[in-house]
Amino acid sequence: MDLSLETRHEGGHTIIEVGGEIDVYTAPKLRDKITELVGNGNYNLVIDMEKVDFLDSTGLGVLVGGLKKVRAHDGSMRLICNQERLLKIFRITGLAKVFAIHGSQADALAER
Amino acid sequence: MDLSLETRHEGGHTIIEVGGEIDVYTAPKLRDKITELVGNGNYNLVIDMEKVDFLDSTGLGVLVGGLKKVRAHDGSMRLICNQERLLKIFRITGLAKVFAIHGSQADALAER
Amino acid sequence: MAAAGAARTTTGISVSIARDPALVRTVRLVAAAVARRASHDEEFVEEVRLAVGEACALLVGETDESANGGPVEVTMRLEDRLRVAVSANGSVAAADPPTSDIDGVEPWALLRGLIEDFDISRAAGSTTLSMSWALA
Amino acid sequence: MAAAGAARTTTGISVSIARDPALVRTVRLVAAAVARRASHDEEFVEEVRLAVGEACALLVGETDESANGGPVEVTMRLEDRLRVAVSANGSVAAADPPTSDIDGVEPWALLRGLIEDFDISRAAGSTTLSMSWALA
Numbered sequence: 001m002d003l004s005l006e007t008r009h010e011g012g013h014t015i016i017e018v019g020g021e022i023d024v025y026t027a028p029k030l031r032d033k034i035t036e037l038v039g040n041g042n043y044n045l046v047i048d049m050e051k052v053d054f055l056d057s058t059g060l061g062v063l064v065g066g067l068k069k070v071r072a073h074d075g076s077m078r079l080i081c082n083q084e085r086l087l088k089i090f091r092i093t094g095l096a097k098v099f100a101i102h103g104s105q106a107d108a109l110a111e112r
Numbered sequence: 113m114d115l116s117l118e119t120r121h122e123g124g125h126t127i128i129e130v131g132g133e134i135d136v137y138t139a140p141k142l143r144d145k146i147t148e149l150v151g152n153g154n155y156n157l158v159i160d161m162e163k164v165d166f167l168d169s170t171g172l173g174v175l176v177g178g179l180k181k182v183r184a185h186d187g188s189m190r191l192i193c194n195q196e197r198l199l200k201i202f203r204i205t206g207l208a209k210v211f212a213i214h215g216s217q218a219d220a221l222a223e224r
Numbered sequence: 225m226a227a228a229g230a231a232r233t234t235t236g237i238s239v240s241i242a243r244d245p246a247l248v249r250t251v252r253l254v255a256a257a258v259a260r261r262a263s264h265d266e267e268f269v270e271e272v273r274l275a276v277g278e279a280c281a282l283l284v285g286e287t288d289e290s291a292n293g294g295p296v297e298v299t300m301r302l303e304d305r306l307r308v309a310v311s312a313n314g315s316v317a318a319a320d321p322p323t324s325d326i327d328g329v330e331p332w333a334l335l336r337g338l339i340e341d342f343d344i345s346r347a348a349g350s351t352t353l354s355m356s357w358a359l360a
Numbered sequence: 361m362a363a364a365g366a367a368r369t370t371t372g373i374s375v376s377i378a379r380d381p382a383l384v385r386t387v388r389l390v391a392a393a394v395a396r397r398a399s400h401d402e403e404f405v406e407e408v409r410l411a412v413g414e415a416c417a418l419l420v421g422e423t424d425e426s427a428n429g430g431p432v433e434v435t436m437r438l439e440d441r442l443r444v445a446v447s448a449n450g451s452v453a454a455a456d457p458p459t460s461d462i463d464g465v466e467p468w469a470l471l472r473g474l475i476e477d478f479d480i481s482r483a484a485g486s487t488t489l490s491m492s493w494a495l496a
């Protein structure tokens with residue numbers, strides 16, 4: 001509960017729209033979803049975090065783990081995040097430099 | 113905090129619009145307001161509870177105390193309450209028979 | 225749903241608050257969160273929030289004068305039923321006989337009317353209000 | 361406002377949860393409520409919610425396997441500063457040296473980066489994460 005995951009495929013990318021709280025309780029569900037998608041050959045992921053209310057280091061760990069997985073297949077993982085309070089978490093942990101963070105789906109999909 | 117009180121005078125009645133939670137912490141503020149109004153000669157009160165989210169027995173106690181005060185001056189106290197969860201509290205405690213409970217300000221002010 | 229399954233395992237939370245009326249609403253938040261784990265029926269959640277808040281308010285008392293009476297402890301467990309115990313040591317504002325009158329409101333009327341399984345026990349200067357609800 | 365004044369009196373709440381990841385969000389609710397009593401600055405409230413949730417998550421651990429490790433206790437007090445201690449007995453998922461790597465994320469990075477006054481202490485098989493914030 002309190003984590004919603006919606007998956008769409010668009011122009012060679014797989015977009016996961018995440019809603020709610022990504023924390024120690026819910027992060028495993030996001031990890032399973034990413035594992036499942038990569039297992040099915042989806043190596044270019046876009047994680048849309050616009051509707052995410054909360055993110056802790058367990059959630060960050062799942063994102064980093066996902067990045068490793070797609071890179072192992074020469075894939076990519078882009079994040080969509082506009083919210084200052086989440087961006088701050090990426091900055092503090094140094095992960096803002098690791099992830100390609102975009103302001104909108106259009107932005108994320110436009111980039112080559 | 114989390115209790116809002118707005119007072120208006122209309123057609124011989126004094127309407128107190130209450131918002132938020134009336135509980136053990138905030139009820140004293142409502143009591144003080146009623147005491148102040150009665151002290152200033154306002155004996156016909158209408159307590160509008162449409163925006164009340166929570167009511168406990170401390171709040172009920174303040175309402176009963178207010179009713180006693182206005183009756184001592186041959187006044188009246190009418191309640192406005194539409195919410196089933198609050199009406200249930202009045203029924204359980206037997207206070208639904210003690211108070212004149214109306215569905216709207218128009219209703220409450222129409223009654224002679 | 226995982227959450228519904230998890231609710232059948234014993235899992236618990238207890239909250240201990242200073243005897244400060246402002247903290248009662250925080251306990252209500254916790255009560256609602258625990259109840260919502262057990263059921264998504266908002267009427268049930270509201271009932272638990274009201275009952276736990278009410279029990280807590282009675283033991284906290286309205287004034288800060290009783291602040292030296294020690295904390296009020298609230299324990300919530302999800303097992304076969306949702307079980308809640310609210311207890312306080314020392315002098316308790318609501319420790320008067322159950323016929324007492326606070327501004328005309330019989331203090332136990334609401335809890336007794338609201339909850340089927342409600343019990344008050346007193347031992348060694350401590351009062352415990354126990355209540356439980358069946359899980360749908 | 362009365363609430364602002366009251367925040368200067370020592371008032372506290374402590375929450376003890378079973379080592380169940382689902383209960384961490386309930387602790388965050390409490391943390392946010394306590395922080396909001398101290399300040400209406402939503403950025404401050406969000407920071408406390410994040411930090412307390414993070415500390416709690418680290419001690420609860422991600423799996424239910426550690427459920428027999430005893431409860432995780434969170435104590436929050438409003439005095440000169442907002443002081444929070446999160447502690448757990450027994451084996452603690454995050455008791456590895458602070459250089460450990462969970463899926464590439466250094467577990468203490470977020471807390472250290474977020475909070476000026478942050479401290480980890482270990483004693484007799486128990487870990488306590490202490491943090492505090494100045495009150496505006």
Ligand SMILES: Nc1ncnc2c1ncn2[C@@H]1O[C@H](COP(=O)(O)OP(=O)(O)O)[C@@H](O)[C@H]1O
Pocket residue numbers: 176177179180183205206207210328329330331333334
């Ligand atoms: N919680 C309660 N449960 C049942 N009856 C209550 C409760 N609180 C008050 N009453 C009853 O409500 C009635 C109204 O009390 P009061 O305000 O003194 O008005 P009155 O002037 O009609 O006596 C009283 O008979 C009192 O016993």
Ligand SMILES: Nc1ncnc2c1ncn2[C@@H]1O[C@H](COP(=O)(O)OP(=O)(O)O)[C@@H](O)[C@H]1O
Pocket residue numbers: 064065067068071092093094095098464465466467469470
């Ligand atoms: N919480 C963190 N704080 C700072 N740096 C981190 C954190 N988590 C991961 N990193 C760093 O992010 C980088 C990305 O790690 P990784 O996913 O393995 O990608 P890469 O393939 O580039 O090594 C690594 O250098 C790692 O040390």
